[in-house]
Amino acid sequence: MKVAFANSATMPTLERLILRKGRWRKVPLCVRYGIVLHPELGPTLIDTGYTPETTQGPRSWPLRLYGMLFRPRLLPDGQIVSTLQKFGLMADDIKHVIITHFHADHISGLRRFRNARFYVDQDAAQSVLAGPRFANIRHGSFKELLPDDFAERLIDLKAQPRFETGNALPDGFDLAGDHSMIAIPLPGHTHSHFGIYFPTLERPFLYATDVQWLTSAIMDDRLPGFPSSFATANTTKAAAAADIVRQYVCAGGEVVLCHDPKQTAWDI
Numbered sequence: 001m002k003v004a005f006a007n008s009a010t011m012p013t014l015e016r017l018i019l020r021k022g023r024w025r026k027v028p029l030c031v032r033y034g035i036v037l038h039p040e041l042g043p044t045l046i047d048t049g050y051t052p053e054t055t056q057g058p059r060s061w062p063l064r065l066y067g068m069l070f071r072p073r074l075l076p077d078g079q080i081v082s083t084l085q086k087f088g089l090m091a092d093d094i095k096h097v098i099i100t101h102f103h104a105d106h107i108s109g110l111r112r113f114r115n116a117r118f119y120v121d122q123d124a125a126q127s128v129l130a131g132p133r134f135a136n137i138r139h140g141s142f143k144e145l146l147p148d149d150f151a152e153r154l155i156d157l158k159a160q161p162r163f164e165t166g167n168a169l170p171d172g173f174d175l176a177g178d179h180s181m182i183a184i185p186l187p188g189h190t191h192s193h194f195g196i197y198f199p200t201l202e203r204p205f206l207y208a209t210d211v212q213w214l215t216s217a218i219m220d221d222r223l224p225g226f227p228s229s230f231a232t233a234n235t236t237k238a239a240a241a242a243d244i245v246r247q248y249v250c251a252g253g254e255v256v257l258c259h260d261p262k263q264t265a266w267d268i
């Protein structure tokens with residue numbers, strides 16, 4: 001099994017907004033997504049990063065507003081098309097997409113994957129599909145980014161076998177049934193936000209997704225306050241999730257975050 005991460009965009013963001021007592025200077029945040037070449041599941045993505053569906057062409061005014069707020073600069077070399085090309089793949093070759101949560105920067109490109117099934121937290125998916133438009137906008141989820149037949153292509157990750165990590169991480173759900181990819185609930189950022197743990201790799205690691213923007217916020221206990229906390233669904237749970245990740249790292253574990261600009265061993 002091969003696991004790699006690509007960076008779809010940069011988002012210059014004031015450090016003070018994402019790190020308590022951070023500097024008044026901009027940090028070029030990344031927007032990562034993963035690609036996993038799994039022997040049984042086939043080519044699988046972890047989220048999609050930002051794609052032009054969020055930033056260009058016809059789209060709703062709330063989605064336009066979202067793009068204006070975060071101002072992502074898409075990186076041509078990190079876009080999904082380019083990444084798939086590097087692996088000799090096309091969008092139709094993708095068999096599964098694991099959706100860690102429904103923020104636009106994680107689901108932007110979903111409509112491209114006509115042959116994929118989607119691993120989701122079924123409750124989260126239902127609340128985006130059935131939720132009132134205002135609630136979705138408030139939570140940064142945009143139904144227009146989902147394929148029309150999305151509801152028929154879902155796999156509930158919580159219905160997969162339980163897996164005991166045996167370390168600081170809580171029990172997870174064994175997505176492929178071979179202990180290679182474990183969905184670890186890390187709620188707080190959104191109510192059903194989760195990470196992916198790869199325990200069987202030669203160098204195991206946790207993709208902790210959006211537990212925080214910067215690793216230093218977790219390791220130095222510098223979680224940001226308002227306005228970042230306003231974008232967090234449950235700040236108490238988010239702090240508990242950061243605590244879990246900190247304990248995991250302190251015990252020798254390695255972590256990748258979606259947005260931390262620091263280069264990782266798994267970046268393409």
Ligand SMILES: [Zn+2]
Pocket residue numbers: 101103189210
């Ligand atoms: Zn997010």
